[in-house]
Amino acid sequence: MTRLTFSAFAGILFTFASTQAGAAMQTETVEYQIDDQTFTGYLAWDDAVDGERPGVLVVHEWWGHNDFARDQAEKLAAAGYTAFALDMYGSGKLAEHPDTAKQFMQEATRDMEQIKARFMTAKTLLAEHDTVDGDRIAAQGYCFGGAVVLNMARLGVDLDGVVSYHGALGSPLKAEPGQVSARIQVYTGGADQMVPSDQVAGLVQEMQDAGVDLTLVTFPGVLHSFTNPGADRFAEEFGMPVGYDEAAATRSWDGTLRFYREIFGQ
Numbered sequence: 001m002t003r004l005t006f007s008a009f010a011g012i013l014f015t016f017a018s019t020q021a022g023a024a025m026q027t028e029t030v031e032y033q034i035d036d037q038t039f040t041g042y043l044a045w046d047d048a049v050d051g052e053r054p055g056v057l058v059v060h061e062w063w064g065h066n067d068f069a070r071d072q073a074e075k076l077a078a079a080g081y082t083a084f085a086l087d088m089y090g091s092g093k094l095a096e097h098p099d100t101a102k103q104f105m106q107e108a109t110r111d112m113e114q115i116k117a118r119f120m121t122a123k124t125l126l127a128e129h130d131t132v133d134g135d136r137i138a139a140q141g142y143c144f145g146g147a148v149v150l151n152m153a154r155l156g157v158d159l160d161g162v163v164s165y166h167g168a169l170g171s172p173l174k175a176e177p178g179q180v181s182a183r184i185q186v187y188t189g190g191a192d193q194m195v196p197s198d199q200v201a202g203l204v205q206e207m208q209d210a211g212v213d214l215t216l217v218t219f220p221g222v223l224h225s226f227t228n229p230g231a232d233r234f235a236e237e238f239g240m241p242v243g244y245d246e247a248a249a250t251r252s253w254d255g256t257l258r259f260y261r262e263i264f265g266q
Contacts, residue, residue, distance in 0.1 A: 059145030086122035175210035189222035
């Protein structure tokens with residue numbers, strides 16, 4: 001079982017490959033190691049922003065660390081944050097088929113200590129970046145990643161806020177009164193077969209009982225993976241009950257930026 005201590009981070013190896021994505025946009029591909037396994041993340045920030053700014057972790061869908069996750073990091077950088085699209089599976093584990101995605105997800109989630117170790121390593125990497133105010137960190141996740149960030153909040157990880165997009169809402173973990181420090185936003189589709197209404201109701205009850213600051217938005221008629229423009233291809237190719245919805249994607253993104261401005265006092 002992995003135990004997270006300061007000394008555990010001392011042996012992590014980092015390598016960086018920098019690129020310039022625009023006039024002021026800077027990006028870095030970051031390779032790092034945890035327990036002898038290599039992971040590949042992606043940092044993005046805007047050089048035109050003066051001084052330290054809040055950092056946001058981006059946790060990928062069950063497909064793995066892909067271009068969609070990196071795009072979200074770049075969008076956050078354009079909004080004035082430093083973002084780190086982390087890797088929960090390990091370098092090269094990028095699924096092209098649902099069966100492979102399921103396998104990767106099951107391997108990553110076989111115990112909560114492993115999930116937390118991978119998340120906390122990425123959080124430390126982001127917080128220590130030169131552009132980041134390490135006392136102001138949030139996390140957002142999509143699908144599988146949405147469940148991850150909610151569980152990190154349940155565990156009491158020191159985060160200002162978490163945002164879950166079409167993530168699973170049920171969990172063996174339960175929020176306890178006084179344990180959750182993060183404010184939470186959840187965006188879910190009203191027609192999402194993977195997140196049925198009983199999960200939605202259960203989350204509201206759980207967070208209310210624990211005294212957690214929760215904002216939940218449900219979009220009527222909207223399917224799973226509504227933020228990802230590639231969802232329609234997955235639906236056609238694999239017969240999955242998913243679909244992109246531009247209006248829901250835009251509303252959830254705009255709501256997220258308002259949320260960050262509020263929690264970070266901007």
